[in-house]
Amino acid sequence: MRESSRTKSTGKADETATGATAPDAVEATSEAAPGATPETAPRRRQARGERRIAQLLSAAAGVFCRTGYAAASTNAIAREAGVSPGTLYQFFPNKEAIAVELGGQLLQRAHEAHGQAFLPENLERPLPELLDAVLDPVVAFNCENPAFLALMHGSGIPGIAQEHEELHAGMLTRVEAVLRACTPAAAGSPEPAELTHVAHMVLGIVKSSLELILASEGAERAAYVAELKTVLLRYLDPMLTTPPPR
Numbered sequence: 001m002r003e004s005s006r007t008k009s010t011g012k013a014d015e016t017a018t019g020a021t022a023p024d025a026v027e028a029t030s031e032a033a034p035g036a037t038p039e040t041a042p043r044r045r046q047a048r049g050e051r052r053i054a055q056l057l058s059a060a061a062g063v064f065c066r067t068g069y070a071a072a073s074t075n076a077i078a079r080e081a082g083v084s085p086g087t088l089y090q091f092f093p094n095k096e097a098i099a100v101e102l103g104g105q106l107l108q109r110a111h112e113a114h115g116q117a118f119l120p121e122n123l124e125r126p127l128p129e130l131l132d133a134v135l136d137p138v139v140a141f142n143c144e145n146p147a148f149l150a151l152m153h154g155s156g157i158p159g160i161a162q163e164h165e166e167l168h169a170g171m172l173t174r175v176e177a178v179l180r181a182c183t184p185a186a187a188g189s190p191e192p193a194e195l196t197h198v199a200h201m202v203l204g205i206v207k208s209s210l211e212l213i214l215a216s217e218g219a220e221r222a223a224y225v226a227e228l229k230t231v232l233l234r235y236l237d238p239m240l241t242t243p244p245p246r
Helices: 002-010 023-031 040-067 074-081 085-091 095-117 120-124 127-144 147-152 158-182 192-214 218-241
Strands: none
Touching (some): 095 158, 127 158, 158 218
16 A cells, blocks of 8 residues: 555656756755765665655644544645645655555554554453553554544545454454453353444444543543543443343
8 A cells, every 4th residue: 555655756756746856856966975885875865755754744644633634735734844845746646645655554553552452461351450451552552643543534545444444343353352252151141243242332432432532631631541441341341240131
């Protein structure tokens, strides 16, 4: 997914949107001055390009958080990054390419956070500690990357939407596995279909709560995180400790 945006942008690396010589290309040429070997000059240009891409993606994350993907523009992203629109077009042909690159990076980080949350040893913990172990990495990731929620749930970009659906399906499977492992093996225990419904409810509660958590800061944010854990504890504890009567 990310290769497509890079491939499109490579051909624009030496000229601006108006066809003029790119500022970065001029700088790159000047760096290949006396003392620079044929090997070091390309590496310097590559390093500068990677820094510029990171700068643009960081700016895009800020714009997407404030305005949402639909209302964002390449001009606003360039302004946020402190560069000209022509410089932005050297690396990304349009807003969608920026979102695809940023979305791909965020999805990779989300997979890493979820892997940390659903460690096998967490299943041995009492429910309150299990909720801490699972929710803390997920909440921390979303707080550190607020553009994830804004981009994944509002962009409508096919590539991002598909990968986000796969991430959600993976989360659903993991939550179901946790519920299955923690549910008492006794007569009257929830059927697989019931566990699926509960898993959907858990993810729905977490998603709704994240919107409140991200909209607050400091002590208020901590209070919402604590409330989320209390809601899930009271919802799950009766089912995981004593199967409901039939």
